[in-house]
Amino acid sequence: MRIDKHPILEFAREKKITIYYEGQPVTAYEGESITAALHAAGITTLSESFRFHRPRGLYCAIGKCASCIMEVDGVPNMRTCIIPVKEGMRVKPQSKSVVSPESFTGYPEFKETPTVETDFAVVGGGPAGLSAALYAARYGIKPLIIEENFLLGGQLIKQTHKFFGSRSHYAGVRGIDIAGILIKDARKKEIETWTSSSVIGYYPGNILGVERQGKYVRVKAKTILIATGASEKMVPFIGNDLPGVYGAGAIQTLMNVYGITPGKKVLMVGAGNIGAIVAYQLLQAGVEVAAVIEGLPRIGAYLVHSAKIKRLGVPIYTSHTISRVFGSSRVEGAEVVEVDKQWQPIAGTEKKFDCDTVGLAVGLSPSIEILSQAGARQTYIPELGGYINPHNENMETSLPGVFIAGDISGIEEASSAMMEGRIAGLSAAEKVSGGSPELIEEREKNRLELKELREGPFGEKIRIGNQKLEEEARKNGLQ
Ligand SMILES: Cc1cc2nc3c(=O)[nH]c(=O)nc-3n(C[C@H](O)[C@H](O)[C@H](O)COP(=O)(O)OP(=O)(O)OC[C@H]3O[C@@H](n4cnc5c(N)ncnc54)[C@H](O)[C@@H]3O)c2cc1C
Ligand code: FES
Structure with a gap:
């Protein structure tokens, strides 16, 4: 969803254009990335994994993970999070095969390299x-x-x-x-x-x-x-590749660069500075934060950042990690569990959270x-x-x-x-x-x-x- 009112930011959105996702028109604004425009239109599954055809969505939003690669104007393997939209651009998920032969236009020219x-x-x-x-x-x-x-x-x-x-x-x-x-x-x-x-x-x-x-x-x-x-680093848990699991930096990019919310309710993993800052920025953008969880027994963020989110009623659970997300095409909930000093899950301490987004702020x-x-x-x-x-x-x-x-x-x-x-x-x-x-x-x-x-x-x-x-x-x- 596009953010209309923000306490700090203004989003220019001066020129409306149309791009095509699998032939269907999608409204975009000049200056947005392809993935930002698709997210604003509710399209969060961008491709499929090659082997098991699991859905793939945005993860890093800075060109570093290849989770967003799509076919753009006939060229495969394009990192759509760092490519701007252009009038009439055609984008397609990459599924079943890496390249659709009928649309492959060739590799970059190597013959006369300046x-x-x-x-x-x-x-x-x-x-x-x-x-x-x-x-x-x-x-x-x-x-x-x-x-x-x-x-x-x-x-x-x-x-x-x-x-x-x-x-x-x-x-x-x-x-x-x-x-x-x-x-x-x-x-x-x-x-x-x-x-x-x-x-x-x-x-x-x-x-x-x-x-x-x-x-x-x-x-x-x-x-x-x-x-x-x-x-951004990843943590192992069941379903960590589902669309709706984002690096915290990707959430920041969507919200603060393009003015698009990642979902309605977020579970943030990691209570260091980035986790606490992004949780606060989500609240500023009108998104609910279910909780912030932290594997260590203490909060790593500066007090100024953690106090702000606590004051706004967001619980921070230390000594907790994420064990799974629910959902088949997108996150529909998450389960967290308490861990002991050796970071081992303690049976019987599982908690379920109703959320459609998980942010991972677990280091870089x-x-x-x-x-x-x-x-x-x-x-x-x-x-x-x-x-x-x-x-x-x-x-x-x-x-x-x-x-x-x-x-x-x-x-x-x-x-x-x-x-x-x-x-x-x-x-x-x-x-x-x-x-x-x-x-x-x-x-x-x-x-x-x-x-x-x-x-x-x-x-x-x-x-x-x-x-x-x-x-x-x-x-x-x-x-
Ligand atoms: C995801 C994320 C979120 C962060 N959030 C916060 C925060 O909320 N608060 C805070 O204080 N600090 C935050 N930081 C830390 C802080 O922003 C960084 O320490 C700082 O930006 C580092 O600056 P840099 O120039 O080294 O790297 P960056 O700011 O990451 O710049 C590196 C640039 O290199 C480009 N690049 C990478 N590879 C290539 C290539 N092969 N060819 C050409 N260009 C390339 C990238 O596109 C990027 O623009 C965050 C860092 C990250 C990664
Ligand atoms: S490269 Fe685009 S989401 Fe990571």
């Missing part, structure tokens, strides 16, 4: 990538931002809460407005930006393979930043695929979210001239992603143009600010993770 050269290729236009490009551009080098979504801003574009910290971390400003500031600054600086462009491979000599709106392009870069963010994993393919060193650090690429204090990985910043270098938040992006951008500029005392001073200032940001009890896990990462970097000769 090569574009750049000082600094920035992969990912989220807070880390945008900050890196902006800071590098201050020192005269020309960045190229490559972003696979049709929208810039990464996860910031759905965050309606105000940020903490200092002025330089945009304290008191909503995430969505911070994204607006960074994008405006990038436009003012005339930073070249390719949207709807996915980096699909890294090759020796700092060459990236890019699929740019159906064409293959090679980018040869003096320096590269990989700022691809993170993807860094998106390191490009660097894994490139052969960069990696190590497992649970405190930072999983596999991470060791890097030096300039954010440079084991591949010379290849930097990382943001969630890919450890799951934190947008403020630290911006700080790391600035450090990586300045270091890339130093590598390309030789650096200057001002650049070094500016980088040192950002390093200190990042350290301050991580001080205090909430930064403890990150500090432990980063100590392990530094140790690993030293072992690999990177420090």
Whole structure:
């Protein structure tokens, strides 16, 4: 359902258009993704699983899980959550076979592959990538931002809460407005930006393979930043692939970017910051929240976030996990169970919830695929979210001239992603143009600010993770 009135957001919906789902007209608005328009029309089953033909729906809404792939204007395997609607567009679920032979129009053209050269290729236009490009551009080098979504801003574009910290971390400003500031600054600086462009491979000599709106392009870069963010984790339970089970970030995208509610009543799994924030945002959008459940014996969210939802009457059950969802084509209810200290279900404690949506806010994993393919060193650090690429204090990985910043270098938040992006951008500029005392001073200032940001009890896990990462970097000769 489309949200008409929201306490914080306004949804433009300026131009009405028509797309076709299996030949049937669906009303959409320019600027929406295909899945957003289909959800608004009540179409939540997007495809079927290849083997058992189980229904598949939206899960991540940021192009990272392939749960939404459909045939779009005859081209199969399109991630419909990151493709904008266009007048007359024809979409079809992919079922029974991967490609319907009669409509397959061919693979992207590989014969004459153009090569574009750049000082600094920035992969990912989220807070880390945008900050890196902006800071590098201050020192005269020309960045190229490559972003696979049709929208810039990464996860910031759905965050309606105000940020903490200092002025330089945009304290008191909503995430969505911070994204607006960074994008405006990038436009003012005339930073070249390719949207709807996915980096699909890294090759020796700092060459990236890019699929740019159906064409293959090679980018040869003096320096590269990989700022691809993170993807949401899943939990095992019966029916976890049913439409109506969403990552919490996907719920945020539907509600806060497109103004579409995911359902009428939601069970949220995970009482960390993202679970608590999204539960509150659901209430703001007029959606009922049945409960928030948390496997740990304590609530992980900051008190400011958890207190808000408790005040509004949402129960939070700690030491509980989800055991199953009910329904055959969409979620029609859920069962949760109490767990002991070893996370084992306690028989007889099952509770059923009446709900049509389940949100999973159970953590994020860094998106390191490009660097894994490139052969960069990696190590497992649970405190930072999983596999991470060791890097030096300039954010440079084991591949010379290849930097990382943001969630890919450890799951934190947008403020630290911006700080790391600035450090990586300045270091890339130093590598390309030789650096200057001002650049070094500016980088040192950002390093200190990042350290301050991580001080205090909430930064403890990150500090432990980063100590392990530094140790690993030293072992690999990177420090
Ligand atoms: C789902 C989700 C919800 C979150 N919700 C909150 C919240 O409510 N509050 C909060 O404080 N923090 C939240 N965070 C954390 C915070 O938003 C992140 O720490 C921050 O956005 C990280 O910035 P980033 O630039 O590293 O990554 P992102 O903001 O994720 O940006 C990465 C960008 O890279 C692009 N990309 C990925 N792969 C490719 C590729 N191969 N080619 C081209 N482009 C690519 C993506 O499309 C994306 O735009 C959330 C994070 C996630 C993943
Ligand atoms: S890739 Fe579209 S929902 Fe995950």
